[in-house]
Every structure is written in structure tokens, then in C-alpha cells.
Amino acid sequence: MPDLQQLRVLVAEDEFFVAxxxxxxxxxxxxxxxxxxxxxxxTLKSLAQAFDVQVAVLDINLNGELIFPVADELALRSVPxxxxxxxxxxxVPERFRSAARxxxxxxxxxxxxxxFEQHLRGGNQGEIQRQSG
Structure with a gap:
């Protein structure tokens, strides 16, 4: 199993035992x-306080709400x-199709x-671009 020493991982999961x-x-x-x-x-509050997140593990549905606003913020920060x-x-929206599932x-x-693999890849998958507007 890979060594994840010093890797800061954001976890968003609504089922207690799974989390x-x-x-x-x-x-x-x-x-x-x-x-x-x-x-x-x-999750967004935790993310606002943790600028050094390196990878995130996200459930798609948290208590009936889709996680994609969090994934968008992570993509803007290039966090896999x-x-x-x-x-x-x-x-999974098209913009995140290359993210690990x-x-x-x-x-x-x-x-x-x-x-581990997503950390090695970096934040290149699922990146979104800011829309001017």
C-alpha cells in the first residue's frame, strides 16, 4: 500500500460509518x-479554513445535496x-469525467x-475555467 505520509486529505461523506x-x-x-x-x-467551510488540502475524497451526494460546488472550488485550486x-x-458532470471514481x-x-495516484497526477483532471462575465 502506498505511503501517504504528510498528505492532507479532505473527506466529505455523510454516512458516519463510511466516513x-x-x-x-x-x-x-x-x-x-x-x-x-x-x-x-x-465541507466548504472546512475548505475555506484549510488552504493546504492536497487531495479530496468526496461522496457525490451529501444529505441530498450534490458535492459539485466543492469539487469546483477544488478544481480552481488544482486539488485532485x-x-x-x-x-x-x-x-458526474463532464468537467469531472477524468477525476478518479x-x-x-x-x-x-x-x-x-x-x-496516491491522484496526488501524483496533480490537479489536472476536471479543472474548470472561470467564466468571464
Whole structure:
């Protein structure tokens, strides 16, 4: 399993036990966890206070609200994203199609590997451009 030492990972997940598993898996691999946060509002608040997020693990639906405003902010900061969700690929907007996606059925090693690979790739996937206007 890759070593995630010193990697700061934002986790947004509304299911307590899943959030706890994600945090434990990533901490066991050496990452520092920001969150987990259960709502889009709380995730954006955490993100506003944490300028050094390096990778994010995001559930697509947090208590009935889609996570894409958070993903947009992360893309503006060039922070790579792993969507960890029960939703299918059709639920991901085109601008995030190249972001990593894992089913919630995935295990610890799959998630740690995805976070590591996204960190290596950097924030080039799913970048959006500011629209003038």
C-alpha cells in the first residue's frame, strides 16, 4: 500500500460509518484527514479554513445535496479529487469525467491507491475555467 505520509486529505461523506472507515484507512496509510464533513456547507467551510488540502475524497451526494460546488472550488485550486460514491458515472458532470471514481464497495487498498495516484497526477483532471462575465 502506498505511503501517504504528510498528505492532507479532505473527506466529505455523510454516512458516519463510511466516513469513519475512509478516515481510518487514510490515516493508517499516513494521511492527515481534514473532516470528515457530512454536508456541502460544512465541507466548504472546512475548505475555506484549510488552504493546504492536497487531495479530496468526496461522496457525490451529501444529505441530498450534490458535492459539485466543492469539487469546483477544488478544481480552481488544482486539488485532485476522488469521487467515492454509490452513484454511477452518469452522475458526474463532464468537467469531472477524468477525476478518479470509486464505488463505495471498494476497499481500503483501492481507496488509498486512488488517493496516491491522484496526488501524483496533480490537479489536472476536471479543472474548470472561470467564466468571464
Amino acid at each position: 469513519n472507515d475512509i478516515a481510518l484507512w487514510l490515516e493508517k496509510a499516513g494521511a492527515t484527514i481534514i473532516g470528515p464533513t457530512p454536508t456541502v456547507k460544512e 479529487v476522488v469521487f467515492f460514491s454509490g452513484y454511477d458515472d452518469m452522475s 470509486l464505488s463505495k464497495c471498494a476497499g481500503a487498498s483501492d481507496l488509498v491507491n486512488a488517493v
